[in-house]
Amino acid sequence: MNTVNRAMAACLLAAGLLAAPAQAEPLKVGFVYVGPIGDHGWTYQHDQGRLAVEEAFGDQVETSYVENVPEGADADRVIAQLAETGHDLIFTTSFGYMNPTIRVAELYPDVRFEHATGYKQADNVATYSARFYEGRHVAGLLAGSVTESNVIGYIASFPIPEVVRGINATFLAARSVNPDVSFKIVWVSTWFDPGKEGDAAKALIDQGADVILQHTDSPAALQVAQDRGVWAVGQASNMTAFGSDAHLVSVVNNWAAYYLRRVQSALDGSWGTSDTWGGFGADMLVLSAYNEAIPADVVEMAEAARSAIAEGSLHPFTGPIHDQEGNLLVAVGEVADDGMLLGMSVYVEGIDATLPQ
């Protein structure tokens, strides 16, 4: 990941940074985090992006952050405080900051805002997110290939489109390499709770799962998988260190790729509102090293899929795809459009479970 960031920073520097006139005042960039930074997970990855910005732009920028900001009445205040203290570009990094960001942005029309994972834009509010389902496609290919019990366990957080899309992407990929595979899904109603996530992993393994996937933030499931001798996939950060035998691969969120671009555009004056949804192709998702115990042909297949997705020649949601009732979601030979992906709230055919409503 670091090499990618450095290479990108170098390109940016070459492209225009050096030619730009030296600025007297550094660009102040603020970040609002939903959790503590810690050493792995959602917020940690955003902070890695912030540090990459500091490293790449040096004296031209000054960054600050506020961590653990609740997604209620406090968000408006914190975002406004950043605007008030002279920040020119403010990243709000959780869905619950959407309406607060829009409200504060109205009061500070000269400040540029960027909201992660939401759907509301304004003249001074851009949105961005990553196509996490692309990573889950690769995870699904690996899981479908290495499972011996043909039961894959999935720890899910909340039944929102992001999570449902992830389950569907994983399932479709796993089925494509192993038609006998079935999914067991546990909803833990939290994004981060090591106790619950660990218990869910134990329950899934007791029911025969030998690969554990998760849409939650802690490494607890991976640690349980390591103890019980089954496989697991790391989420958001490179989680190898939490269970190196069990760890198939981690799908790593690389916000640095996006933050470097956006800070550059704010510096050279070309910043404009936009709606970015980038995956492997935009380097916003990267993979950690694969576990060496995975057979070489499986790794090769996974890598082929990853680069095909990055090039755009493969889409994880390519038809025919049906929902559980048999309704056609994506026709033969077509790919799902972004609107359908963003609102996805049904399971695809073959998942033997009911989506909680």
Next chain:
Amino acid sequence: MALRFEARGAASRAMVLGSPAIAVVLTLAASLVMFASLGTDPVRALQAFFIQPLSSERGVAELMVKATPLVLIALGLSMGFRANVWNIGAEGQLTLGALAGGGLALALYGYESPFLLPLMFVAGIAGGMAWAAIPAFLKTRFNTNEILTSLMLVYVAILLLSYLIHGPWRDPDGFNFPESRLFHDSARVPVLLQGTRLHIGWPIALAITATTWILLARHIIGFQIRVVGLAPAAASFAGFSRTRIIWTTLLAGGGAAGLAGVMEVAGPIGQIVPVISPGYGFTAIIVAFLGRLQPVGVVFAGLLMALTYLGGEYAQITMNLPNAVTGVFQGMLLFFLLASDILIRYRVRFVP
């Protein structure tokens, strides 16, 4: 050699009232050491914590916005705590208040009327009271421990919120994200000071403070609450109904928390979201004790607690201090307060 605590004959009244001030001073002194050991300029850090948030009109308004739910809930709780009724579930009562009042706003979406907001307030109070009535009933009927029942109901309330927001109350135009639609203007708490978020909740909280003070200091019910708390046997000899006090204090606490909840969703938040309160119901317990369970004390304690949150954010933004500093700060404050309270009532003896 051993240490022993010996009860003092009588606690000094001046010290009892002065102990929050002692605790604040000791916290400041200890935090100077903490900042210095973190390698930051302690004077600048304290300035970021306590002066910067209050250096603008907007900052003062934000302080009151943040203190409003804390003060309201702590007022209600302090009545119960005086009577030894331990309502730990204000967070759940707040949630139910927000759901009852907010649900009304969603049911009457688009309905323009000056009566809508007062109705929502009534619904919020009723929602909080209904949730607090469960532990009240269980305690008076089955002698169940209200600490457990009220706390457990917090989780039930949060799951109920989660169910509604992921299901029936989800914004129809919101891509299935778990948020309700934004309330329309008639269902929003009016802002007092243009350009800030200061809303009518703060003067309402102050009015309720005055009412609580009159009730506690001048009304028979306040006397009964105190006697039941201090001397239950004497209260029963005097014919004061313990059942009535339990019901009264729990309903008052629940109603106040419910009002705080509906004012949060109809005020600064403007919609129902999965996390309505960042733990106000629990923080208010600290506020109640910091304020000596006295209505006026609660107002100051609420403002001080709110200031630590705002200051913690400024310390992060301007000094790059970690968020944990806020927690350490609040922890030290409570620690020194409890330590002073112990030392007011007990003296330390070295026993050879």
